[in-house]
Amino acid sequence: MNTRDDAVLEARDVTIRYGEQAAVKNVNLSIYEKKITAIIGPSGCGKSTLLRSLNRMNDFIEHVTQDGEILYRNTNLYGEGVDPVEVRLHMGMVFQRPNPFPKSIFRNVAWGPTINGLPGDINLRVERALKQAALWNEVKDRLNDSALNLSGGQQQRLCIARALAMEPEVILMDEPCSALDPVSTSRIEDLLFELKQNYTIVIVTHNMQQASRVSDYTAFMENGSLIEYGDTDQVFTRPKQKRTEDYVTGRFG
C-alpha cells in the first residue's frame, strides 16, 4: 500500500531482534487516521512485538534491538533526541490482561494526566474518560473504591479509560479481550466503534472473527514477516496470498 496523506504511523523496514533472533522482519506498514487496524497471525508471529514498537514499549526488554524507522507524522520515533516518555503521551496502550493500579478507580484514571500536568479540571477529565469507556454508570457512585474490586471486564474498560484520559492520538491494544468472557468482549468491541470517531486504533488479536468484525484494515503476519495488508473485507474474502487464505479460512493456526 502506498503512503497516503492520512497515515498517522508508518513502519519502514522495521526489523526487531531479541538477541540474535529476529521477531519482526523487514515490516512496512501504514496506520491510517481514525481507522481500526487489526494485526492478526498465529502465536509468536511477532504481532505484539511490532505493536509494542509503536510506543517504544520494547525499550524495557533487555537485549532488544530494532532497525528501520517508525514515522509518527513524519517524525522517526526512534530518531535521536526523541524522548520515549513523550512518545507514549501520543500513543496510549491497553494490554492483554487488565492491569489497573492498586489504587482507587478515580486515581487509576487521574494518575497519568496528573503526573504529566495535563490542563483542565481533573474531575471532568476522569468523568469524560470513564463515559467514553462505557464504565461511568457502573462506577460513578464508588470512584474511591479499589480498582481491584472490579470484574475483569470492568477492569479492562478502566484500563481503556486510563488510556483515554491522556487524550492520545493513537490507542494500541494488545489482545485486549483475550482474558475476558464473551459478554465483556462484545462490550469492548462495541466500544471500539465509538472510539474510532476520535482515535486511531491498532488492535492485535488472534481472534479472526474479532478482526473481521471490528477493523477497517487487516495486516496478516507470519514468522515475523508481514504477509498481506489491506482492507479487512478484501483480506478476509479475497486474500491475495495463499498463506493468508489458509490462515483466515482456518486451515492452520
Next chain:
Amino acid sequence: MNTMTLLTTSKYRWGEAILRQLFFLCALISVLTTVIVIGILAVETSSFFQQVSITDFLFGTEWRPMLEPKAYGILPLLGGTMLIVVGSSIVALPVGLACAVYLSEYASDRARNIIKPVLEVLAGIPTVVYGYFAISFVTPGLRFVFDDVQIFNAASAAIVVGIMVLPMVASLCDDALRSVPLSLREGAYSVGATSYEVTARVVVPAALSGIFAAFVLAVSRAIGETMAVTLAAGATPNLTLNPLESIQTMTAYIVQVSLGDTPSGGLAYKTLFAVASVLFTITLVMNLLANKVMRKYQEVYE
C-alpha cells in the same frame, strides 16, 4: 482371584516406617525445644516477680541488680535497646530500600549479579567481627567528628547493627518489589510516566506491605542483636537519648550476667529470665506482625 493374591502378599515396608518415625522425631525436637525454653522462661520469671513487683520492673528507671541500693527497673535496658533500634533503623531502612530499588528497578543483569552476592557476603560476616569493626573503626571515626564521645557508645553500635541488617532489608525489599507484576509497570509507562514516577508512585506503593514486613523483621533483628552491642555500646544501664553515651541493651546485660560469677538461684540470676522474657515477647510480637503483613501482601498479587 489375582487381586486377592496381590493384597495378601503386600509387604509391610519397614524402611518407610522407620524413616517416617525419624522425621517425626526431628520435627518433635524443634517444637519441644521451643516449648521447654518458654516453660523455663515462664517459671523463672514468675519466681522473679514474687520478689520484685511487676510495676517496679516495667516502670522503674534504675537498673542496679548487683549494687546497693538494688533496683530492678528495666527502662534503662529497654531504652538502650531502643536507642540501638532507632539508630540502626536510620542507617538500614532507607539505605536498604534504596539498594533494593536500584537492584529491582534500575540495575542491569550484570550489576545485579555482582551486587547480590556481595550483599550475601555482608550478611554472612560473624557479628563479633562487626563489634570489633565498631570499636576499632567506627568509634574512632565518631570521636574524630564529635568532641564528647565515650569509648563505648550507642551510636557506634547502632551504625554497625544498621550495616549488619542492611543486606536483609535490601534482599527482602528486593523480593517485595520484584513481586510487583511487570504488567503494572508497563501500565504506568503507557500513560507517560518516567521510571522514577513508576518506581516511587506505583511499584513501591504496591510493594508497601512487603517492604513494611522487611522493616519489622530488621527491627526485630536489631532488638535481638547481641555481640556487636555488647562489644561496642558498653555496660552502663543508662536511660538517655544521647547516642554518644555508653549504654547497655537487654541482650548485653544477659551476656554480662551469664559470663560473670552471679550465683545461680539468687535474685540477680533471676533477672536474666525476666529480661529474656521481655526480649522474647517483643521479638515474638514483631515477627507475628511481620508474618501477618507479609501474608496480606501475598494475597494482593497471585
